[in-house]
Amino acid sequence: MPEVLKAPLVVEFPFTRSLGPVQSAFLTGLRERVVLGVRTSDGRTLVPPVEYDPVTAEEIRDLVEVAPTGTVTTWAWNHAPRRDQPLGTPFAWALVRLDGADTALLHALDAPGPDAVHTGMRVRVRWAEERTGAITDIACFEPYDDKGGRDDHGGDDSLAEPTGRTGEFEDPITGIVASARLDYTYSPGRAQTAYINALADRRNVGERCPSCRKVYVPPRGACPTCGVATSEQVEVGPRGTVTTFCIVNIKAKNLDIEVPYVYAHIALDGADLALHGRIGGIPYDQVRMGLRVEPVWAEGARYPDHYRPTGEPDADYDTYKELV
Amino acid sequence: MTRHLPVRDIAVVAFAQTDHRRTSEELSEVEMLMPVLHEVLAQTGLKTADIGFTCSGSSDYLAGRAFSFTLALDGVGAWPPISESHVEMDGAWALYEAWTKLLTGDADTALVYSYGKSSPGPLRDVLTRQLDPYYVAPLWPDSVALAALQAQALIDAGATDEPALAAVAARSRTDATANSHAQLRGSVPQGEYVVRPLRTGDCPPIGDGAAAVILAAGERARELCARPAWIRGVDHRIEAHGLGVRDLTDSPSTRLAAEKAGAFERPVDTAELHAPFTSQEVVLRKALKLDDSVRVNPSGGALAANPVMAAGLIRIGEAAARIHRGESDRALAHATSGPCLQQNLVAVLEGDPR
Numbered sequence: 191m192p193e194v195l196k197a198p199l200v201v202e203f204p205f206t207r208s209l210g211p212v213q214s215a216f217l218t219g220l221r222e223r224v225v226l227g228v229r230t231s232d233g234r235t236l237v238p239p240v241e242y243d244p245v246t247a248e249e250i251r252d253l254v255e256v257a258p259t260g261t262v263t264t265w266a267w268n269h270a271p272r273r274d275q276p277l278g279t280p281f282a283w284a285l286v287r288l289d290g291a292d293t294a295l296l297h298a299l300d301a302p303g304p305d306a307v308h309t310g311m312r313v314r315v316r317w318a319e320e321r322t323g324a325i326t327d328i329a330c331f332e333p334y335d336d337k338g339g340r341d342d343h344g345g346d347d348s349l350a351e352p353t354g355r356t357g358e359f360e361d362p363i364t365g366i367v368a369s370a371r372l373d374y375t376y377s378p379g380r381a382q383t384a385y386i387n388a389l390a391d392r393r394n395v396g397e398r399c400p401s402c403r404k405v406y407v408p409p410r411g412a413c414p415t416c417g418v419a420t421s422e423q424v425e426v427g428p429r430g431t432v433t434t435f436c437i438v439n440i441k442a443k444n445l446d447i448e449v450p451y452v453y454a455h456i457a458l459d460g461a462d463l464a465l466h467g468r469i470g471g472i473p474y475d476q477v478r479m480g481l482r483v484e485p486v487w488a489e490g491a492r493y494p495d496h497y498r499p500t501g502e503p504d505a506d507y508d509t510y511k512e513l514v
Numbered sequence: 515m516t517r518h519l520p521v522r523d524i525a526v527v528a529f530a531q532t533d534h535r536r537t538s539e540e541l542s543e544v545e546m547l548m549p550v551l552h553e554v555l556a557q558t559g560l561k562t563a564d565i566g567f568t569c570s571g572s573s574d575y576l577a578g579r580a581f582s583f584t585l586a587l588d589g590v591g592a593w594p595p596i597s598e599s600h601v602e603m604d605g606a607w608a609l610y611e612a613w614t615k616l617l618t619g620d621a622d623t624a625l626v627y628s629y630g631k632s633s634p635g636p637l638r639d640v641l642t643r644q645l646d647p648y649y650v651a652p653l654w655p656d657s658v659a660l661a662a663l664q665a666q667a668l669i670d671a672g673a674t675d676e677p678a679l680a681a682v683a684a685r686s687r688t689d690a691t692a693n694s695h696a697q698l699r700g701s702v703p704q705g706e707y708v709v710r711p712l713r714t715g716d717c718p719p720i721g722d723g724a725a726a727v728i729l730a731a732g733e734r735a736r737e738l739c740a741r742p743a744w745i746r747g748v749d750h751r752i753e754a755h756g757l758g759v760r761d762l763t764d765s766p767s768t769r770l771a772a773e774k775a776g777a778f779e780r781p782v783d784t785a786e787l788h789a790p791f792t793s794q795e796v797v798l799r800k801a802l803k804l805d806d807s808v809r810v811n812p813s814g815g816a817l818a819a820n821p822v823m824a825a826g827l828i829r830i831g832e833a834a835a836r837i838h839r840g841e842s843d844r845a846l847a848h849a850t851s852g853p854c855l856q857q858n859l860v861a862v863l864e865g866d867p868r
Contacts, residue, residue, distance in 0.1 A: 194539050194540045196539065199578055199579075199634070201578045205647065207647060207648065209648070213648055217648070236756075236759065237758075238649045238756070238758075240756065244754035244756065244759050263667070263758070264663045264664075264666045264667040264670065264762065265663065265666055266659055266662030266663045266665070266666055266709045266710060266711070266712075267662075267707070267709065267710035267711075268659055268709050268710075269707065269709075269710070272638070272639060272654060272656055273639070273654070274639075274654040275653065275654045275655070275656075276653055283655055283659045283660075283662070283663055283709070284663075285663060285757060285758050287758070293756065293758045293759045294757075294758030295649075295758055296649075296650055296653065296655060296663075296757055296758060297653065298653070304710055309666065309667075309670045324652060325648070325649050325650075325652050325653060326652055326653070366648065368647050368648075368651065368652060370643060370651070372575075372578060372635055372636065372639060372640055372643070373635070373636065374577070374578035374634045374635040375539075375633075375634050375635075376577075376578070376579075376634060377539040377540070377634065378542060379540070379541050379542025379543075379544075379545050380540060380541060380542070380545055381542065381545065382542060383540075410542065410544060410585060410588055411542055411544055411545040411548075411588075412544045412545070412548055412588035412589045413588070413591070414587070414588040414591065414592055414593050415591060415593045415594075416562075416591055417548075417551065417562040417588070417589055417590050417591025417592075418548075418552075418591075419545070419548055
């Protein structure tokens with residue numbers, strides 16, 4: 191068994207999400223340092239607010255302000271914060287029922303240690319300095335002493351009072367960008383590892399099904415017809431036949447290839463499955479089914495850059511019709 | 515209460531699972547899956563072409579690759595075309611879909627499989643992407659943190675304490691010594707806090723694995739299995755996504771699913787509970803009204819092996835296998851998905867009277 195191939199794989203996406211009237215009011219409120227809930231028809235106040243009653247599914251949009259102070263309903267001490275979590279120093283995750291609300295909001299609670307946190311403790315919102323209309327406009331919660339005076343964080347007590355605001359704001363936000371990044375380590379498995387290793391020697395290696403004898407390239411380790419593992423390695427190509435193609439007219443982002451260009455299915459000689467490749471070395475409007483092609487390797491590349499005509503006569507349709 | 519019984523008798527007739535491991539990086543998903551597919555087929559003597567319906571469960575987010583389940587289909591011989599479906603859920607929900615398909619009479623046999631490769635990515639972070647994207651996901655609360663909030667709520671309510679949670683962990687891993695597929699077996703230290711009050715021992719291992727079952731209807735089931743595990747009922751329910759809306763110390767969705775599946779009509783002797791965290795077993799035992807007469811998680815449960823997206827299907831498979839072996843006459847299997855037991859499925863399985 192050769193060494194397992196591995197490579198970093200970063201999946202990153204900035205989803206742009208639109209907001210409904212209730213979410214818009216809530217997140218715009220956070221930008222203005224106002225916490226809004228939504229009232230259900232039976233008189234409960236939900237914070238964070240939702241657009242539909244979780245019990246009755248009735249649409250709700252009666253916004254009410256709640257206090258930026260509240261009570262911890264449960265908590266968990268996070269001694270090793272992970273990337274992108276609200277605080278970089280150890281903190282408590284907490285569900286906080288804000289004063290005036292009947293449900294609890296999840297956020298971080300900045301406290302010196304687990305001994306300083308308990309269910310039932312009083313906390314208040316600490317606002318982020320830069321606010322954009324997002325849940326992270328609440329930087330975190332912090333301990334709050336109701337008895338008056340400044341707490342040990344030196345917070346401004348005026349911010350612990352409701353503001354009397356409604357859900358009406360100038361310039362309400364209508365959407366958020368939800369960015370996310372996850373870092374994976376990709377490993378392609380046994381069959382594809384063998385394929386990639388062979389490509390490094392400029393060889394195309396497929397695998398033959400022990401049952402139906404078809405040769406798959408690139409091999410994925412299984413025959414999709416028989417549902418059994420493939421294992422016998424078979425060298426195919428390097429030449430092949432264009433079985434079908436399309437002409438690409440729109441340039442992909444970051445792609446250094448002039449349009450229009452041709453993208454084709456190519457049945458390498460000896461293979462029973464066509465693979466994908468770009469066709470070069472011939473005007474795009476002269477590419478045709480049956481065209482005989484061979485790979486062109488760029489210096490130092492681990493896979494063919496493109497395929498070009500070999501100059502042979504076109505293949506007869508009957509020789510590749512099963513592979514179209 | 516009157517419950518409508520299924521119109522056809524449908525049973526789990528075969529079950530197979532991989533050895534669950536921290537990593538299976540030398541295998542692609544289909545390479546990991548194929549041995550268990552072949553094993554359930556071999557148990558029944560069926561060929562892929564004999565299967566009436568195929569349904570799978572998995573999640574692209576685990577491996578970080580789009581449409582990864584389509585490649586796994588190569589392992590079931592999807593050419594010439596077969597009747598197939600996929601759920602972006604634990605395989606237990608794929609089994610539910612296959613069960614309803616057999617109930618319609620459109621097929622007499624079904625192959626259900628699921629797999630999860632958690633090793634390529636940071637699982638605790640990956641699972642945050644299933645949370646509410648407006649109010650919760652931007653904070654990246656990881657799966658252990660959310661379970662820890664639930665555990666603290668249980669401790670505050672007096673429903674458990676840390677020694678009791680450690681006892682759940684110890685019992686599960688001791689039971690897993692009899693399960694050659696389990697990832698964590700025998701004496702495992704409770705360890706340090708991961709997110710307090712949960713310690714390493716309270717959390718499931720992160721690993722890769724796959725499972726498959728075959729369902730068959732009526733006489734077909736009797737032909738394929740000496741003692742079929744008849745599915746007397748399956749139901750699944752979901753709760754509000756807002757964690758702060760729910761009472762985390764209870765699981766009304768589990769209780770309702772169990773009621774609709776007929777779990778409370780007669781006592782069960784075995785319960786395979788999908789409780790990835792020790793504290794969740796406390797919640798589930800209460801919701802399902804399980805007393806000490808019921809054998810809970812003789813396989814070791816999810817604390818011994820928790821291949822995400824397969825661990826729920828494995829609970830059904832383990833419960834069925836006990837009936838196949840004659841070790842149980844009436845078993846309950848439970849699967850969960852989402853944070854803090856958000857979604858819950860309950861199946862009730864029975865063997866023929868002896």
